Amino acid sequence: MAYEVKCNDKVGRYVVAARDLEAGEEFLEETAAVVGPKHHTPPVCLGCLALVAGDTFCGRCGWLVCGPECADLPVHKDAECAIFASANVKFGPPPEDPTADCPQLECVTPLRLLLSVGSERWSNEVVKMESHSEKRRGGADWEADQVNIVNFLLERCKLTGKYTAEQIHQVCGILAVNAFEARSSVSGGNAVRALYPQLAILSHNCVPNTSHSISSDYKVRVRTTVPVKKGEELFSTYTHTLQPTYARRKHLKLSKYFECQCSRCADPEELGSNLSTIKCPKCEWGWVRAENPLIEASDYKCGKCEFKMSNADTMKAMEIIKNQLDYLDPESVEMREQLIKKYHSFLHPKHAHLTALKHALSQLYGRALDYTFDEMPDLLMERKIELCRHMLQIADIIEPGLSRLRGMILYELHAPLIMLARSLYQQNALTGLALLTRMQEAEKVLAQAVQILSLEDPESMEGQLAAQARFSLQQLQQTITMLPQQIDIVDGDEHIGG
Numbered sequence: 209m210a211y212e213v214k215c216n217d218k219v220g221r222y223v224v225a226a227r228d229l230e231a232g233e234e235f236l237e238e239t240a241a242v243v244g245p246k247h248h249t250p251p252v253c254l255g256c257l258a259l260v261a262g263d264t265f266c267g268r269c270g271w272l273v274c275g276p277e278c279a280d281l282p283v284h285k286d287a288e289c290a291i292f293a294s295a296n297v298k299f300g301p302p303p304e305d306p307t308a309d310c311p312q313l314e315c316v317t318p319l320r321l322l323l324s325v326g327s328e329r330w331s332n333e334v335v336k337m338e339s340h341s342e343k344r345r346g347g348a349d350w351e352a353d354q355v356n357i358v359n360f361l362l363e364r365c366k367l368t369g370k371y372t373a374e375q376i377h378q379v380c381g382i383l384a385v386n387a388f389e390a391r392s393s394v395s396g397g398n399a400v401r402a403l404y405p406q407l408a409i410l411s412h413n414c415v416p417n418t419s420h421s422i423s424s425d426y427k428v429r430v431r432t433t434v435p436v437k438k439g440e441e442l443f444s445t446y447t448h449t450l451q452p453t454y455a456r457r458k459h460l461k462l463s464k465y466f467e468c469q470c471s472r473c474a475d476p477e478e479l480g481s482n483l484s485t486i487k488c489p490k491c492e493w494g495w496v497r498a499e500n501p502l503i504e505a506s507d508y509k510c511g512k513c514e515f516k517m518s519n520a521d522t523m524k525a526m527e528i529i530k531n532q533l534d535y536l537d538p539e540s541v542e543m544r545e546q547l548i549k550k551y552h553s554f555l556h557p558k559h560a561h562l563t564a565l566k567h568a569l570s571q572l573y574g575r576a577l578d579y580t581f582d583e584m585p586d587l588l589m590e591r592k593i594e595l596c597r598h599m600l601q602i603a604d605i606i607e608p609g610l611s612r613l614r615g616m617i618l619y620e621l622h623a624p625l626i627m628l629a630r631s632l633y634q635q636n637a638l639t640g641l642a643l644l645t646r647m648q649e650a651e652k653v654l655a656q657a658v659q660i661l662s663l664e665d666p667e668s669m670e671g672q673l674a675a676q677a678r679f680s681l682q683q684l685q686q687t688i689t690m691l692p693q694q695i696d697i698v699d700g701d702e703h704i705g706g
């Protein structure tokens with residue numbers, strides 16, 4: 209075994225490396241203990257979990273499926289189907305809007321997990337999982353679960369006597385705290401949830417040193433992203449690493465019921481990534497940061513002058529900007545550039561809100577309407593390069609090593625590097641030697657992207673990109689081999705050969 213499960217009073221169970229692990233080393237492979245619809249989900253087929261319009265039903269139980277083939281899949285037939293059928297609980301009219309949440313489906317995944325009670329996996333692994341019942345009890349989620357899941361299963365599905373209310377809440381808690389989002393195995397891959405008892409033992413950290421990918425058969429593979437020495441703890445992340453501290457901690461508290469105390473959360477500068485830093489409106493070059501980021505209501509203070517901002521005012525300002533980001537046209541380059549201009553005098557250049565805009569732009573340049581590579585002037589190639597380098601600086605801190613985030617950014621970076629170099633050479637703005645150097649730099653970037661993305665499941669979006677990146681790398685390497693024959697390189701003074 210490459211890892212070892214340990215236990216202490218402070219955090220409960222956690223995982224350490226049982227030997228020195230290299231970056232990119234897979235140390236855990238696990239099948240899902242349960243797969244089912246997300247807690248809040250639009251109508252989905254209970255066989256394949258694909259999104260459905262809501263007008264086709266299982267011939268036995270009358271709940272949503274794509275058709276008879278999906279109705280006969282064991283995941284449905286051998287689980288909730290028999291229970292719904294024997295209790296004669298029919299699926300009510302689906303929501304008129306097929307993208308709206310369907311509360312009736314909230315009971316399905318908990319019921320599937322309940323049906324495993326007594327199995328070997330339940331007793332050895334699932335029952336040991338954290339459910340935070342004490343923290344959840346009486347809260348809004350608990351009350352909603354009581355109505356939509358507990359009462360529904362006990363009364364409507366006639367399961368009283370088989371399960372207790374406490375047991376059903378435990379299962380709801382286990383899923384809420386531990387389930388991972390996966391993609392359904394059908395094309396389009398809508399979000400579903402899956403439970404991995406071993407993976408869930410890994411503690412959370414806002415700077416993870418592992419990465420996991422879930423394949424279409426819902427198997428998860430977990431690997432390191434950086435070298436991990438024997439005895440060092442292995443961490444995954446339960447939140448979005450590109451969010452600022454206050455947003456990550458709020459999400460973790462609300463959905464996972466704990467207050468993150470990791471070194472990134474404890475540092476007002478977020479280890480130098482500055483995703484929560486604001487510009488001081490009073491002095492020049494002062495940065496405003498939370499006085500104590502581990503206190504939710506902490507005020508904000510400039511590190512240079514004595515300027516202070518209350519927590520409420522800061523959160524209000526952040527919310528206003530975030531709302532503008534949330535409603536942006538997903539394709540609009542111009543609106544994002546405008547917002548960056550608008551807020552760059554108020555936020556640190558690396559603040560999460562500006563970084564979110566820059567991250568989107570780093571992908572839109574070269575792809576969006578009117579901004580394909582063929583249409584982009586050198587200036588915009590330079591802009592794309594600048595944006596990718598910005599993202600890379602942040603990723604190097606918050607998701608270092610062979611992380612998916614870095615793999616995707618490096619992939620985005622290689623093409624504008626090549627195209628800009630070619631264009632400048634054609635304009636005689638670059639010597640042949642400089643062209644060769646730049647091509648070799650792009651090769652390094654692309655080779656790293658290939659290394660990282662090749663660790664992903666070949667069927668995933670990243671895995672498919674890996675195949676494309678490998679092909680591009682071969683072509684680039686050929687170009688680089690041929691380059692010295694096409695350009696004469698003589699003491700830095702050269703011209704097209706032949």
Ligand SMILES: [Zn+2]
Nearest residue numbers: 253256274278
């Ligand atoms: Zn289906």
Ligand SMILES: [Zn+2]
Nearest residue numbers: 266268269289
């Ligand atoms: Zn059925």
Ligand SMILES: [Zn+2]
Nearest residue numbers: 414468470473
């Ligand atoms: Zn943290």
Ligand SMILES: [Zn+2]
Nearest residue numbers: 488494510513
């Ligand atoms: Zn100041």
